[in-house]
Amino acid sequence: MVINLRKLPDKKYIMPGNAACPGCPETMGLRYVKMALGDNVVLVIPAGCSSVIQGISPYSGINAPILNIVFAAAASAATGMKAAFEAMGKDDVHVVVWAGDGGTGDIGFQALSGAAERDEDIIYICVDNEAYMNTGIQRSSLTPYGAWTTTTWKGKKEHKKNIPMILISHGVKYVATASVGYPTDFIEKLQRASKIKGFRYIHLLAPCPVGWRFDPALTAKVAQLAVETGLFPLYEYINGEFKLSPIAKRYKDPSKRKPIIEYLKLQGRYRHLLDKPEEIKKIEEYIENTWKLIETLEESFAPGKDRGKKIFDAL
Amino acid sequence: MGKGPILQAPETFFIAPLSRPAPGSVGKTGSWRTSKPVVYEDKCTGCMLCWLYCPENTILKTSNGKVAIDYDYCKGCGVCAAVCPFEAIDMVSEV
Amino acid sequence: MPLMSLTGNYAVAHAVRLARVKVISAYPITPQTTIVEKLSAMVENGELDAKMVRVESEHSALATVFGAASAGARAFTATSSHGLLYMHEVVWWAAGSRIPLVMAVVTRAIGPPWNIHVDHQDIFDQRDTGWIIGIAQENQEVLDMTLQAFKLSEDPRVYLPVMVGLDGFILSHTRAPVDVPEQELVDEWLPPRRQPYVISPESNYVMGNIAPDEVHFLMRYSMHEAMEAAKTVIKEIDKEYGEVFGRSYGGLIECHNCDDADYIIVITGSWSGDAKVASDMLRENGYKVGVARIRYIRPWPKEELEELGSRAKGIIVFDRAISMGGYGPLYSDVAGTLYSNGGKTSLVGVIAGLAGVDVGAETFKETITSIIHKIEENGFFFEPQLWLLPKDYSSREKMMEVAKRWL
Missing domain, CATH: 3.40.50.970 (Thiamin diphosphate (ThDP)-binding fold, Pyr/PP domains)
Incomplete structure (x- = not known):
């Protein structure tokens, strides 16, 4: 699938004059969601930046019907909405959760896990900016190792929780990772996901200039570097088949990856460890381990071999 | 179909926490800018990468296949200039 | 049907x-x-x-x-x-x-x-x-x-x-x-x-x-x-x-024996049935007691209670909940409502039946009788928090004994 930029809809899916910070990755991502899925969409948004980005009532800066909902309940509210649309014969409405990393991996995790286990027919997008940005940059379970936040002044001591892998373990039909640095890849994934019935999960990396401490002009660039350094592999898992996304394939080869320092040095949140080689080594090891896991998944869930399906059938 | 509810207006004083999409939900955010993107039409090839990446939706497609900026709302983040492969957008200080 | x-x-x-x-x-x-x-x-x-x-x-x-x-x-x-x-x-x-x-x-x-x-x-x-x-x-x-x-x-x-x-x-x-x-x-x-x-x-x-x-x-x-x-x-x-x-309940409150009542029990929930039985027994003993069973705690039946309060000598509220350090929640609302009456009506808040402790008709009858006696002896009685502690546990000595065993 090749996307022609000129053919993407030029509607104001994000209304200018909203409350997002300059260079916000979330408004970028929301535009792509609507470009991919069109107007037959309702969004469910738990507490987070995207609840504020909408701006002040009676206006909203996100051009979509939205049910804002309490922090821990996004996947559940979406479940109910989908059930209602089905009861009313409106099966074609896409109910999309748009939740941050805290709303996904921490406080909203229980509801997410429940909805995934029940295979609810919703699309769940985690827009991952790797901390509680809306409350002022506090660590979440998805904050990466070493990152400064206002609750980890000397850097976080634990690695990032791997939510997409946890979702794969739920046996859902569709799990993908994406980055706002690669919009057409994200749009393609959304379009593929939209054709599948059941629970679909997309983990969207969303570098936050305010929380990661970089120049807002570099949002797309940082989002690309996360992929180019091998830190954030892009992949898709569909019905028991795992494959690296075309953009990410080359980074399987460590020599093709850009040095992680190029990614770290752009971000103030890593400033304190730039002169600590042992800390940088830990991040490099994390990348190696990530790719070992990817290789295992590629092997276990190789397309066409039906092995992934068998693995889950056997469980 | 036809199983949806009847939408009936409230019959008491009623204000619900409702909004509708509209530009300027926090005003004319062009005033947030400290520098503004300037498009050099001669260098612009109309590739639309800036339009694609603009977080604000303030890159406007023009009739000649190129782009213009909606300065009323552009927050001046500079993403457009950073992603332009042809250096067709410059960020010019406004302060 | x-x-x-x-x-x-x-x-x-x-x-x-x-x-x-x-x-x-x-x-x-x-x-x-x-x-x-x-x-x-x-x-x-x-x-x-x-x-x-x-x-x-x-x-x-x-x-x-x-x-x-x-x-x-x-x-x-x-x-x-x-x-x-x-x-x-x-x-x-x-x-x-x-x-x-x-x-x-x-x-x-x-x-x-x-x-x-x-x-x-x-x-x-x-x-x-x-x-x-x-x-x-x-x-x-x-x-x-x-x-x-x-x-x-x-x-x-x-x-x-x-x-x-x-x-x-x-x-x-x-x-x-x-x-x-x-x-x-x-x-x-x-x-x-x-x-x-x-x-x-x-x-x-x-x-x-x-x-x-x-x-x-x-x-x-x-x-x-x-x-x-x-x-x-x-x-x-x-x-x-x-x-x-074929069934109506009276709106926000259901009244039992209220019409000529001198004393009104305000209560909600299933134990209202026991309170009604107690009210019948008390009438046999010559006390004009009625029960205003609150069917809706929100919206609060202010008008109905104001009316009842304006003609009763005393209101006795039974709460099966407590705001510790404050009052029973029904009591608080009743007290707020009766203030419009200038505080002329005797008012007692009873806290009872917490944690599933049973309160039967006999207990209602005894408690209400003793409250009525206090009102009639003094002409007026005001007690926001009358704790109806579980039977056999209500003396200070017994409470202290329990406290020792449970520490």
């Missing part, structure tokens, strides 16, 4: 079936569980055409039915005690949205220690959320109140969610004869779902983003006005329900 032998929980389930609810979601908790069990069976055997979402928590249960209701479906959930507390923030969120919704609350004590028996601490904890809150006395009323809750919640003068309280075990697990209305009659009486708006691709509405503080303030005021309007709607529905189904 078939007379069935139903527990309170099954009475709830039949009302939900008769209301043709489209989306149900709930999580097991004693003593609510048999509601969700019965509804699951009804959905699975085709008696009820609804989607049953078996969620992983009460927080999700209410969020799920709220999502469904905001998209346009008649929806229902039920819970108890800790489940209700766990969903508390969603309770607020649902009411603030003004989307009609119905929930049954099987009242139960709150821990620690673990305790599955009845008191009203859980439902009174929801008092300020903007939900209409009804509390039934017996199983027939449970069915009727639940069915009426849908019509009430979906009335354009109201558009607030409705909670129906029924006492754990005393009602929820005790069978009683219940007249279950015919479906056709319910279909004629209960209009199709109405609501002020839906969240859908067609409506393009956004619910809940930030509003100016002043407008948020007005939203609270608008909910208050809807509560006031609900008083009229509750009475209307009670009356027309009586005409169609």
